Amino acid sequence: MDLLEFAKGPALQFAAFVLVAGTIWRIVGILMLNTKPDYSEPRKKAGYLAALKVIYTRAFTAPPFKKATMYPKMMAYVMHIGFFMTIFLFVPHIVFFEGWSGLDWPGLPNNVIYFVGVATVISAIALLVRRLTSPVLKLISNFDDYFSWFVTILPVVTGLLIPTRMLFSYQDLLAIHILSVALLLVWLPFGKLGHTFLVFITRGTTGMVFERRGART
């Protein structure tokens, strides 16, 4: 078994298993905690629709905070959108997903994806620089923040390197790329990258609690 076969086979399968098992464990661990009913008389009815509302609205910054948070917010938008575009709109990725799920959708030209990938890396670096220089972020950051940054951006960088054939063969660069994806999937459920799924719970519960009070969400 060569490196590429290992990456495509056991490595990716193991990573997928850890991703699914770890995510379920973390979500169940949180959902299993006791939640007492709220007996206060609601000002507004606020069920899951309120949760959905805040899951959507918190993607945007409230006007009073726009100026102060403009830079990190813009960089975070570019990074997140760019990251998802490179994953889901790159034709070779779509082919991979099709083989796995049978679903097919149109992609973007490779050059566009390369441009988006570079923008993603630049925005991630900008966010890292902010983390390393802002007194607030220096104080509140820990290993998880830096390691999560690393494992997130690594697949984008290794992906961008494949067409360059730099130092390694195409096969080896592809294998390295897939292994970096496996590393991301393995780490995702455990650290801060869990916000991929936790964001729905945090925003959703805040929406339900504060919307029933008729308070600002």
Next chain:
Amino acid sequence: MSTVDNRHPIDREAERLAYKPPEVRHDIQGDMSTEERVEHAMRNFVKNFNTQTASYLDGCVHCGMCADACHYHVRTDDPRYTPIWKIELFKQAYKREVGPFAFFYRLFGFKKKVTIEQLEEWQHLLYDSCTVCGRCSLVCPMGIDIAGMVSMARHGMFKAGLIPHELHETAKKAAETGSPLGVTPEKFEDRLEWMADEHDVEIPIDKEKADVLAVMSSIEIQKYPESMAATAKILNATGDSWTFRTDGFEATNFGMLSGNVEWQKEATMKLINAAIRIGAKTLVLPECGHAYMAMRWMGANMYGKPLPFKVQHITEYIADALNEGRLRVKKVDTSVTFHDPCQVSRRGGATQAPRDIFKHLGVDLREMQNGGDYNWCCGGGGGVVTIKRADDLRHRVFKLKMDQVEATGAELLLSSCANCRQSFDDSEQHFGWNYHMGSLMELVADNLEEEAS
């Protein structure tokens, strides 16, 4: 032409006009070993854990944006005042002791055990420098209610005997005497009778049955007694059957502010029982922010079932009466700016009520920039106004409020919270500020139409 004196080197790096935080003092209560204190702090913090709080502690992405919403950080640039940092110890404890991967955190030592030194240091961050105003909760891209977590962390700090003395003493006095300022039922009755005479207003006390139970805060009873007369004038004018009760009159809840859940429940139950005893359909809370949070949103949960009566802030009661035509007011020809109490508006949802009242009064309402639900806190909420050692910091953050108010150019400055009012009064004196905080309810009482139906 100027000459340069070279005897002293130019130092461009030295800090100038930079804020130097005061030396932090920490207080302790009770006789406990350090291990016991740490254990109590952690156990009582995790006691009320649920899905919501766990997801909050697990979900933070350390973006630091909450710092930009916090008046303490904005005014000092001290990174320790970053809201999420204020609950760092409890995040640490959650991940190490309770979270889904607690086993691994302990096994590999990823999260260290919280120490007594850390808890002592955090006393300043959880009490002196957080008014639980919740502005940070509105900026968080993950939607984490950081202010709610600070309140929970206070539960642990109280049980560990690690809260500021002044706040502890105030809360203890409230638990022992029923009032944080030592207002006994007799004293309350005396002051009501005094106000009834002074303002020539009928004030019903201890009626056995009434549709409305009105309660006051000790701050009003002692510092702003006209509030009692104003409440009476308004309630009389609506034609509702109402009363004050000497067995349930204190609306403030220092148990909640200090972090003692038992004391919080006792204070809440006193009012609930009084309201049930007289068969009240409505409990009208006074101009007090945290009293609204304690009763309107937490009262039923302390009671363990839905309350058999409605709970309203006095501004909600007035707004309803005005909108329904049960109360009428004269037009007031002045410009007003309104300071929204955080617990009533931002966190309580009653932001519209005062605006409805202003509409009826016909005043020129000048909203502050980023006012309403995004208002800067007065700096005195969350029990901070009682903590003397926090005064310098409180005055420092009040500057934001002064700027916000002055920019409106309004003639009158009003609020609907006696705690905010006392915080404004103190800062007004400190700065020699030419604005004076008034009460919205008193403005209404002073402008009632006599022929109200």
